[in-house]
Amino acid sequence: MAETREIDRIADLWALLDGVPDPEIPVISVVDLGIVRDIREQPDGSVTVIITPTYTGCPATLLIEQMIREALESDASLRFTIRTELSPAWTTDWISEKGKQALKEYxxxxxxxxxxxxxxxxxxxxxxxxxxxxxxxxxxxxxxxxxxxxxxxxxxxx
Ligand SMILES: [Zn+2]
Structure with missing residues (x-):
């Protein structure tokens, strides 16, 4: 079942990136913050990670992309591209319920x-x-x- 394995792989990548903390608020991951918008498997077997920066000009944006890159590089067999998409724009609605709870506890x-x-x-x-x-x-x-x-x-x- 190659198809199931691919789905698992994407789920593993979500879990991997859920371990990448926001550099400013370390209790919330870049996934819960809604910065990682999508992870797509490409026909050639590589994956494209779609990220959307939070606030325009937020100085953490470049750092966040670098942290995501380093997390993905921990899987040596993974070929990936990180693509920044500005539209639709990030809003605080993208923060997950788990993320909002973590903010409150922090x-x-x-x-x-x-x-x-x-x-x-x-x-x-x-x-x-x-x-x-x-x-x-x-x-x-x-x-x-x-x-x-x-x-x-x-x-x-x-
Ligand atoms: Zn009070």
């Missing part, structure tokens, strides 16, 4: 549709204030919880 408020009520990742209150639109990286905004008085990063919704 103390980063996951992106919320609507962006109005950002709950504190520690106590859950929405009694928070935005201190700065730019947190530790341009992708995040810095908030402060008025209840537990702790600052926290909020992954901005785009």
């Amino acid at each position: 103390g980063i408020a996951p992106p919320q549709p609507g962006e109005r009520d950002v709950p504190c990742p520690r106590c859950g209150t929405t009694d928070v204030e935005c201190i700065s639109q730019f947190g530790s990286t341009p992708c995040k905004a810095l908030y402060k919880c008025r209840q537990c008085l702790e600052p926290f990063d909020h992954f901005k919704c785009i």
Whole structure:
């Protein structure tokens, strides 16, 4: 069953890349972040990995591509191409549920549709204030919880 083996191979590659952490937020993988959009088997037996950068100009983008390349190179028999596709554009909707949960546990408020009520990742209150639109990286905004008085990063919704 050659076909089944190929499917397994693609699944193995997804699992491999799920082990590549985001360089800025190491608790979330590049797969959960939605940067790795697709892995396609080509007729010649090579694979094409489609990646979409998150925020345009995010300095981590090149580093992420390099980390993905290194992970794929660990399989010496694998021939691959990494292709960057900008369309459809990445949005925070591409972050998986598992990824959003990991962000929360890490103390980063996951992106919320609507962006109005950002709950504190520690106590859950929405009694928070935005201190700065730019947190530790341009992708995040810095908030402060008025209840537990702790600052926290909020992954901005785009
Ligand atoms: Zn709080």
